[in-house]
Structure formats: structure tokens, C-alpha cells
């Protein structure tokens with residue numbers, strides 16, 4: 001499913017109206033019907049509709065008429081003042097006035113009504129918001145937020161469609177009904193929580209209008225990304241599903257590499273090789289008997305990959321993951337540099353691999369390998385020198401800029417994981433806060449390198465990885481809640497891939 005900005009949506013609307021000659025008022029009517037359909041499912045006895053003075057308010061006025069015609073008890077408020085309403089919104093406002101309905105603009109009356117309403121519809125601000133919410137409207141939003149149940153039209157008032165930022169004050173909706181495309185604001189930042197359950201409804205815009213906008217951002221829905229999964233031929237063997245190498249572990253930490261190895265196996269890789277320091281061999285061997293082992297020499301407890309072992313890895317690997325539990329040991333920078341210089345297939349750099357890379361990110365620029373980085377925001381901060389707060393507020397832009405500059409693919413973790421090659425963007429919405437647990441990232445790395453081994457390209461592997469990881473985590477959450485652990489996630493991978 002496409003994700004658009006307010007400017008994209010404005011252009012799509014404009015194209016529908018000017019080029020395809022669909023009158024705007026028809027789109028508004030269809031938007032109102034789309035919201036009506038959801039309201040009817042909620043079976044409220046009485047509805048309070050709070051409108052602004054733009055077209056978002058216009059949707060609210062049209063909706064009020066549809067509800068009144070169906071004999072619902074409806075109260076309509078308009079802020080700051082109904083005399084400022086223009087265009088299509090005014091047409092719908094005037095119809096209501098002609099029907100004899102009183103349109104109120106009194107905040108105290110709204111406060112009273114909100115308390116006794118089964119449902120409050122928030123049609124104050126939509127995609128047309130600019131800048132911080134004005135103080136008078138902030139008060140309206142506060143009152144709306146006291147409601148029993150809130151449905152927002154298009155986007156919760158106060159949320160920026162472009163990045164999900166709360167612009168000073170925002171509505172927290174239970175349900176949001178939006179039109180034609182998801183907006184960034186529904187799945188990023190505060191907007192994700194504020195939007196509640198989001199429903200995307202068609203309002204009659206010709207699909208060509210959307211296609212012509214050349215949207216580069218997708219999120220999971222309409223079958224994407226699962227339709228990328230390929231069916232296996234019956235006549236196959238392990239050689240068809242990749243030799244994947246996971247380089248990780250140090251003398252103090254064996255869990256990360258064990259989890260990544262298990263995860264690669266549980267998601268279908270043909271042959272999974274563990275490359276780790278010799279001192280953890282017994283543990284890895286006992287816990288992952290299905291893997292192949294390349295126990296390596298150690299320096300100070302950290303892995304030292306000699307030339308002979310490096311040659312085996314570079315020669316055999318269909319894909320490599322570098323980093324899980326490696327430790328941030330200076331000399332490993334040289335190893336990473338060698339791999340980047342000599343390996344010409346897909347390489348995932350994660351966890352300590354990213355910390356090691358942070359010493360000099362520019363080595364990515366001459367990389368022979370196709371690189372995927374999977375940082376969480378703190379690791380992204382190390383890579384870029386930006387602060388975590390800035391990164392979290394500008395996830396898409398930060399990831400895109402880095403991917404473009406260093407010619408790699410970035411998977412930026414966090415609520416709404418972002419995958420980008422610098423131009424195309426995927427925003428993932430599966431997953432839950434229970435997945436903020438040790439080892440969660442290691443099993444993602446194992447999953448992605450496994451998909452690479454099975455022949456998916458780097459971008460698709462990252463997208464599928466983020467999606468399946470989240471789904472598996474959601475399934476684990478059903479059973480274990482916030483007590484879920486990384487093993488619970490990886491144990492569900494195969495199920496979802498099947």
C-alpha cells in the first residue's frame with residue numbers, strides 16, 4: 001500500500017478534479033459515505049461531530065447530513081467560526097443550515113455534549129494543517145480527547161500528515177478513516193498511536209491519478225510484502241537455499257550468534273555456517289547442532305579470522321551477516337574492511353558490526369559487497385553523529401540520506417522500521433513493544449541473511465525480514481505478552497513464511 005505526504009495527496013486530489021474532471025464535492029460526499037460506513041458498524045445512539053473550517057470540516061458537515069437522514073441523533077460544532085467556511089465545505093454547511101440544524105461554536109456546550117455522546121467525530125484539521133496548532137484549536141482538541149470514543153476523519157487533528165509529529169496538541173483517536181492512501185502521519189511518530197485503528201477507504205479517485213504521482217513509499221498491506229515469497233519446487237535440496245555465514249560472538253557472549261544461527265535455520269536457509277571465536281564452540285555446538293562451524297582463533301577473547309578462514313568464507317558464502325555479539329574490538333575494523341573490499345555478494349552488517357564500521361563509515365563507499373545496515377536509532381546515531389531524538393523524529397529522511405550517500409540499504413529499527421535504498425522506502429508496521437528485548441535484533445539478522453541465501457534480493461530481504469520479524473513477534477506477544485523472548489520470535493518465522 002502506498003504512503004503519501006500531504007503534498008502528494010493535494011496533487012492527487014488536484015489531478016482528480018482538474019485532469020479527470022471529478023467534482024471535488026463528489027469526493028467529499030464519497031469521503032463522508034466512507035466514514036458513515038464505519039460509524040454504522042459502531043452503532044452509536046448519538047454522535048457529536050466537531051468540524052474545522054477547511055475541507056476536513058466539510059467532510060464532517062456532509063457526514064452530519066448522512067447521519068441525520070438515517071435518524072441518528074447528531075450535534076454539529078464548528079471551530080473557530082462557521083462564517084469562515086468556504087467552497088465545497090460551505091455547500092455542505094449550508095445544506096445543514098437549510099435542514100434547520102443549529103451549528104454551534106461554544107466550547108462549554110461542546111464539553112457537555114462530548115460527555116454524553118457515544119461517539120465524537122474529529123473533523124477539525126486534516127491534511128491542510130500548517131504549523132503548530134493554534135491555541136483556540138488546542139482547547140477544542142483537549143475537549144475532544146475527553147470523549148468515550150473518537151473517530152478521526154482522515155487524520156487525527158494536530159498530527160502532521162508528513163511525519164506523524166504532534167504539532168503542539170493532537171487528538172488521540174480510536175479509529176481513523178482515511179482516504180485512498182495512507183499518510184506518513186498514520187504510521188510514524190506520535191501519529192501512529194494517535195491514529196488508533198486506521199482504515200483506508202476509496203473515495204472514487206481514478207487509480208491513474210495515484211499512479212501518476214509516482215509514489216516511492218510502501219507499507220505492508222494489500223498482500224505486500226508477503227507476495228514476494230517464492231514457492232519451493234518439490235525437487236530441491238539444501239544446496240538450493242543458500243550457504244549463509246554468520247560472523248559473530250566473543251568470549252563473553254555466545255547468545256547472539258546462537259540466536260542468529262537458529263533464526264537463519266528456522267527461516268529456511270539451506271546451510272548455515274557459524275563463524276565465531278573458538279572458546280564458545282562447545283556452547284554453539286550444543287545449542288545449534290544443525291549449523292556448520294568455523295571456530296576461529298582469538299585475540300583477547302575476540303575473533304581473529306585468519307587468511308585461510310577468510311578465503312573459505314569469501315569463497316563459499318552466498319550471503320554474510322557480520323556483527324552479532326562480536327564485541328567492538330579495534331582490530332575487527334580491518335577484518336570488516338577486507339570483507340567489504342573482497343566480497344562481491346550480499347553483506348548484512350548489524351550490531352557490533354555497525355559499531356566497528358562507525359570508526360570510518362567511508363569504507364562503505366568503495367565496497368564491492370552490496371551492503372545492508374540494520375541499525376537501531378542509537379547505532380544510527382553512531383554512524384551519523386546525529387542525536388537519537390532527531391533520528392527518531394526524522395526516521396525516513398535520515399535513513400534515506402545515509403543510504404544514498406553511502407550507496408547501501410538501511411533498515412532503521414524502532415516502532416515503524418524503515419527500509420530504504422535512498423530512493424524507495426518501505427515502512428513496516430508489524431511488531432509490538434514486547435519485542436524490545438535482548439536478542440530481538442540478532443534473530444532479525446539471522447532471518448534476513450537466511451532470505452538472502454534463499455535468493456531474495458537485498459531490498460526484498462530487508463523488507464520481508466522486517467515484516468516477518470514483526471508478525472512473528474506479534475504472535476509471540478499473544479502468548480507471552482511483554483515476557484516474550486527472542487526465541488519465541490524466531491520459532492514463529494517458519495510458520496509465517498509457510
Ligand SMILES: NC(=O)C1=CN([C@@H]2O[C@H](COP(=O)(O)OP(=O)(O)OC[C@H]3O[C@@H](n4cnc5c(N)ncnc54)[C@H](O)[C@@H]3O)[C@@H](O)[C@H]2O)[C@H](O)CC1
Nearest residue numbers: 027028054055056125126127128129130131132133134154
Ligand atoms: N483526500 C481527498 O481526496 C479529499 C480530502 N478531503 C478532506 O480535505 C482535507 C484537507 O482539506 P484542506 O481544506 O486542505 O485542509 P484542512 O481541512 O485539513 O485544514 C485547513 C484549515 O485548517 C486551518 N488550520 C490550518 N493550520 C492550522 C493550525 N496550525 N492551527 C489551527 N488551524 C489551522 C486553516 O484555517 C484551514 O482553513 C482532508 O484532510 C480530507 O479530510 C475532501 O473532503 C475529499 C477529498
Ligand SMILES: [K+]
Nearest residue numbers: 122125155157
Ligand atoms: K481530523
